[in-house]
Amino acid sequence: MLNDLVVRNRSYRRFYQEVPIVYEALRELVDLGRLSASGANRQPLKYIVSCERERNAQIFANLKWAGYLPEWGGPEEGERPAGYVMVLGDTTITQSFGIDHGIAAQSIMLGATEKGLGGCIVASINKEGLRQVLAIDPRYEILLVLALGKPKETVVIEPVGPEGDIKYWRDGEQVHHVPKRALAEILIE
Amino acid sequence: MLNDLVVRNRSYRRFYQEVPIVYEALRELVDLGRLSASGANRQPLKYIVSCERERNAQIFANLKWAGYLPEWGGPEEGERPAGYVMVLGDTTITQSFGIDHGIAAQSIMLGATEKGLGGCIVASINKEGLRQVLAIDPRYEILLVLALGKPKETVVIEPVGPEGDIKYWRDGEQVHHVPKRALAEILIE
Numbered sequence: 548m549l550n551d552l553v554v555r556n557r558s559y560r561r562f563y564q565e566v567p568i569v570y571e572a573l574r575e576l577v578d579l580g581r582l583s584a585s586g587a588n589r590q591p592l593k594y595i596v597s598c599e600r601e602r603n604a605q606i607f608a609n610l611k612w613a614g615y616l617p618e619w620g621g622p623e624e625g626e627r628p629a630g631y632v633m634v635l636g637d638t639t640i641t642q643s644f645g646i647d648h649g650i651a652a653q654s655i656m657l658g659a660t661e662k663g664l665g666g667c668i669v670a671s672i673n674k675e676g677l678r679q680v681l682a683i684d685p686r687y688e689i690l691l692v693l694a695l696g697k698p699k700e701t702v703v704i705e706p707v708g709p710e711g712d713i714k715y716w717r718d719g720e721q722v723h724h725v726p727k728r729a730l731a732e733i734l735i736e
Numbered sequence: 737m738l739n740d741l742v743v744r745n746r747s748y749r750r751f752y753q754e755v756p757i758v759y760e761a762l763r764e765l766v767d768l769g770r771l772s773a774s775g776a777n778r779q780p781l782k783y784i785v786s787c788e789r790e791r792n793a794q795i796f797a798n799l800k801w802a803g804y805l806p807e808w809g810g811p812e813e814g815e816r817p818a819g820y821v822m823v824l825g826d827t828t829i830t831q832s833f834g835i836d837h838g839i840a841a842q843s844i845m846l847g848a849t850e851k852g853l854g855g856c857i858v859a860s861i862n863k864e865g866l867r868q869v870l871a872i873d874p875r876y877e878i879l880l881v882l883a884l885g886k887p888k889e890t891v892v893i894e895p896v897g898p899e900g901d902i903k904y905w906r907d908g909e910q911v912h913h914v915p916k917r918a919l920a921e922i923l924i925e
Contacts (some may be wrong), residue, residue, distance in 0.1 A: 549850045550764070552738065553771050553843055575739070577923050581916065582742050582893070583842060584857055587803055588902050590917045595924050614776055635924075645859065646880075649838020653772065654742055657846070661738045668773055670834065691835075704771070713777050727770065728779045734766050735784050735824075735876075 552657050557704075557725070559665035560613055561626040562696025568598045568630035572662060573695075576632060579658040580651035591640035592647055593687060598630040605680040606631050610692060611671035615714040628666065628694040633677075635687035648690045655693055665698035707732075741846050746893075746914070748854035749802055750815040751885025757787045757819035761851060762884075765821060768847040769840035780829035781840055782876060787819040794869040795820050799881060800860035804903040817855060817883040822866070824876035837879045844882055854887035896921075 573596035580592060597603055607628065612621030622628075632655060636644040652668050659666055669692040677689055700723055707713055707726040715725045762785035769781060786792055796817065801810030811817075821844055825833040841857050848855060858881040866878055889912055896902055896915040904914045 548737075549741065549843075549847050550768065550771075553768050553847075556773075558773055574919070574923065578919055579739065579742050581919055581922055582739075584745075584747055584845070586859065588904055588914060590902060590922070593922050593924055646835050646838030646841070649835025650842045650857075652835070653839045653842035654738075654846075656773070657843075658738050658742075668839075670775065713779060715777055725777060730763070730767055730770055733770055733779070733782050734763065735782055 552660050554704075556656055556660040557665065557702035558667045559696070559698035559700060559702060560667055560723075561622045561698070561700040562628055562665075563699050564625050564627045564629055564696065566629060566697040568664065568695060570596070570598055572664075573598055573630055573632060576655045576658045579654040580634070583651045583654045585647050585650070586645040589641050591637045591644055592651055592690075593635045593637050595633040595635065595681060595683070596631065597633075602681075603628065603631065606633075606677065606692065609673040609677040609680065610669050610694065611673075612669075613715075614671070616717065626699055627696070629696040631695065632693040633681070633689065634691040634693065635683065636690050637686060638688055639686050644688070644690060652691055652693060659693075659695050663697065664695050666693055666695035669694055741849050743893075745845055745849040746854065746891035747856045748885075748887035748889055748891060749856055749912075750811045750887070750889040751817055751854075752888050753814050753816045753818055753885065755818060755886040757853065757884060759785070759787055761853075762787055762819055762821060765844045765847045768843040769823070772840045772843045774836050774839070775834040778830050780826045780833055781836055781879075782824045782826050784822040784824065784870060784872070785820065786822075791870075792817065792820065795822070795866065795881065798862040798866040798869065799858050799883065800862075801858075802904075803860070805906065815888055816885070818885040820884065821882040822870070822878065823880040823882065824872065825879050826875060827877055828875050833877070833879060841880055841882060848882075848884050852886065853884050855882060855884035858883055
């Protein structure tokens with residue numbers, strides 16, 4: 548069951564933008580982050596969410612998409628995320644967030660998958676631009692943006708080829724292919 | 737359902753050590769890590785697992801437990817983890833692992849919870865000691881040890897008090913109490 552969720556939880560970058568995400572759903576997702584493990588239980592993560600058209604557009608303008616698809620500038624208007632969860636680190640609690648945001652992000656993305664959503668953990672962020680449009684206090688470090696929506700693309704996992712190339716790619720039907728290393732490669736005996 | 741898993745997935749530090757974890761279960765858990773998101777899809781994480789008594793003891797000797805319980809030296813013989821997943825970073829793939837190990841660790845811990853196991857993401861590791869006993873190649877950075885077993889303690893989530901103290905503590909019945917910040921504190925409007 549969790550295996551099924553993990554398999555379905557692919558990174559999606561095109562969405563049915565017109566399908567809204569309600570605020571309460573984002574709130575429930577943040578609660579999954581809240582209840583996840585935190586180094587020394589410090590819980591330095593704070594969150595800002597967005598599911599409103601204008602604010603979404605401001606956030607979108609500060610994200611970079613799909614480094615391996617240089618000819619693709621990111622999702623077109625109409626295929627953009629319908630909501631966002633911004634993951635921040637509160638520097639008044641600690642200066643070092645360890646992997647707390649990775650742990651929390653995974654809980655949130657799996658929760659989104661369960662809700663029929665999908666998305667992408669975005670770390671390529673114009674942080675100063677985002678700080679400005681959302682008026683984020685300097686006490687918060689911007690760590691991640693989780694872009695969410697109803698996925699409008701097919702993502703296929705496939706084995707890494709003999710040449711070891713892990714770059715994802717799109718075929719002529721715009722299906723997104725993601726090479727994943729085999730278990731035998733990553734589990735050291 | 738995922739919410740239930742996330743709530744049940746507490747950090748446990750005492751186990752029914754005599755209840756074994758089979759190798760295949762650890763292999764399935766590593767596969768959850770394998771199928772989780774990785775920055776730029778580089779997939780630099782590698783894994784070593786252990787479910788064998790002698791090896792478990794060697795690993796245990798290189799872990800530090802529960803920083804907020806200084807009078808407790810960690811679980812006694814008989815209450816120690818029955819298995820481990822060591823999360824390594826392959827420096828021949830990248831030098832920078834970002835939050836990949838946080839993402840993968842959360843998939844694995846949730847998968848363990850689903851299997852009726854529990855455990856703790858341990859980052860306080862005597863890395864050189866662990867490297868020596870497991871003969872870990874210098875190409876791998878030791879990132880995390882996931883300690884697993886059938887939990888033998890009760891962990892209770894409670895609100896952070898007005899004084900803001902987030903230190904976990906144990907009561908006279910050895911119940912482990914973990915203060916968690918309220919959603920209203922972490923979700924910035």
